[in-house]
Amino acid sequence: MFISILITIGIVAGIGGFLALLLIIAESTLANYGECTIMINEKKELKVKGGSSLLNILNNNKIFLSSACGGRGSCGFCKCKVIEGGGPLLPTETPFLEEDEKKNNVRLACQVKVKQDIKIKIPADIFAVQEFTGKVIKIQDLTYDIKEITIELTKPKEIEFQAGQFVQFVAPRYEKSRQPVTRAYSISSSPDNKDYIKLIIKKVPDGLCTTYIHEYLKEGDTVIFTGPFGDFIIKDTQNDMVFIAGGSGKAPIISMLEYLNTHGSKRRLVYFFGARTKKDLYLTELFEKLEKELKDFTYVPTLSQPEENSDWKGKTGYIMAYLKEYIKDGAETEAYLCGSPGMIDAVQKKLVAIKISEDNIFYDSFN
Amino acid sequence: MKQTPQEKKIQENMQPGVITLNGFLGNDNRHYQDIIDEDRRTLERLSITPGEIADRLQYFADLAWDSYDAPIIIDEFYQVEYKSYRGKIPCPFPHAGRYPKGTITLKNLNCGKEICWTPLNIHMIREHCFFEGKGSPHRIEPSEVMKILFK
The missing domain is CATH 3.40.50.80 (Nucleotide-binding domain of ferredoxin-NADP reductase (FNR) module)
Known part of the structure; x- marks a missing residue:
């Protein structure tokens, strides 16, 4: 009797697992959403191959929404308004959205899959944001807990920004971090120097990114950041x-x-x-x-x-x-x-x- | 122990290197729900609610906040220092909202004992009855809290 119950449970579990596997394979190989259109701010139109997350597709098209978890749905940063075509709100998104955001069609771009034409709204200054690769050419201790990092830009080779703006620095997965983390740091160099940036970073207790920068980052390392962001800039007055x-x-x-x-x-x-x-x-x-x-x-x-x-x-x-x-x-x-x-x-x-x-x-x- | 996907996610968020460098469990090998259950029993024995402890922690945090990141003496024998940092972090229990980064260190000048907590700790105690695992840098021992914060 006991053995037959176990066999039945095994068979049911096996069938369930097999069907789930079949669905995953079908989704990844057979599902073809064809070409979809992403209309951004009712101005810019992107023709894209459907099937990926909105965040990935935007990134691939050099439109960088903020994200600290690499699209795993755990940071809640990649919010944007999806006016049409985003499908239903998912349980993975609701923990990160306030009630008024839900009413205003705010979604997590990493959780919205592009399967049809879609209309979205994002802040206009996002279009100026680029992803940069650079080489750390100097790390200097300014105090016992503050370092200055100088990064020479390798791709693209120049950055345009305004004094006071910040970048989002990506710390890769390392010994003490289970996933890459992204944190915002102000640029300390002048915008007149376009081929490098300097960052001044204080070690934060229990901080994943500052621990990486203070204890693991070395001169010669390649780093990635996006930017520029922010409206903390000099106002054009004579005050x-x-x-x-x-x-x-x-x-x-x-x-x-x-x-x-x-x-x-x-x-x-x-x-x-x-x-x-x-x-x-x-x-x-x-x-x-x-x-x-x-x-x-x-x-x-x-x-x-x-x-x-x-x-x-x-x-x-x-x-x-x-x-x-x-x-x-x-x-x-x-x-x-x-x-x-x-x-x-x-x-x-x-x-x-x-x-x-x-x-x-x-x-x-x-x- | 069988876990729902939600519980698995919470347990994962509490590991070192996910939300914070050291995580929320310290060297405590118990499931987070077991930690909550035991602390809840301790609170019942002490006849105090998580909300009352959170209120007391918030009281000191609010007064120390106004001292511009410098230590101050509150109610004669509590020395409290609030160090705030830029940025916010999410709660390991998934829901909307992020909490300011910072630490509040309180020394009871009568007994000489010290505890340290974060704005996120206040939220986790109030809403989730979670005091963190034993050995965690911000573990708040409910029985100790009574001696340090209320005497």
Whole structure:
């Protein structure tokens, strides 16, 4: 009796498995969706072979939606609006979508299979994003937990970006990571240098990508990134500019200041760099040089917890205490912030209190 | 142990190198559901709910957030420091929403004991009663939490 039950279960399981296998084979070999049209933003039309995911097809056509998991449906970054032809929403997508996104036809591009003509909507600036391959030509320790990486571009050989923008760096699968991971890092070099970029990267505890960069990446390695992204850029006015950034948040500020220097800016510029101790200061010589070269630039490094018996002669405490001293007219000032969310939140409140309009406070949320 | 595809996915997300470098299970070889069940029994014995613990963790996190990433003293004998980092991470339990990267370290100056948690920990405790596996860097031991956070 027991044996016959086992045999029956075995046969049913076997048939089920065989049918599932048959379906997979049929799907991959027999299913032919022919040529499909992807209409993007009601402007650009792509004729593609159906059968792959929307994310893959867009990538193959050099349209790079953000993705941190390589299309496995585990990061939820590759959202886009599918207006027509996307098929039903899948259970693999729903965990990543808010209710209003579901109502507005937002989908995960990696989970939408192109089987028919399809209409989608994506942000227009995505078209400027490219995938780059580069060679790491220099890795430099700037502090005990911050490195500067210089990447020479090999394909394509040049990049066009605006000072303040960021790229998405791809860390491959490595010893401590089960899959490639992608993270956003601001470019610290000037946009006038088109054949290489520099990134400034702080090690994040438990961080998959920063651990790769700090412990595994070597000079001579080939790396991949996409970009440029972001609207944290210099506004085209003659207002005074106040920069406030700590840690690796210095990266986009260097890019902006180098650009302003090269292009002969006459704007009044102040940069507050908040750090804990002298160990956290870096590239001080560069800012001293910029103070000499720029028409009106002041660098204000400030230590919140200088070591006892330190020979530090500069400002101490928090930069918020010094903002009013350096900002002449809040109405004529733009503030550019980059750093930890805690710092941005605290500084933003202080800037509003000293009459800088919220419309003139800029920072990158890396979304 | 038979698992649903959903449970398999959650167990996989908790491994090192998937969402975070060290994962969520530490050196605990138990299934995540067994960890939750045991911690839930501990909470019942202590007559406290996951929501109450999450509220207390959130209370310290909110006050420390306003100190601009510097250590502050809260309620006389809690030294708390919130270190925030750019970016957000998802929960290993699949659902919408991502949680800020950061660590909150609290030292009870009376007993000298210290615990460290993340914004994601607060969510996982409140919504999933998940305190992470033993040996995980952000494992919050329910019985210890009572001694450190409420006394």
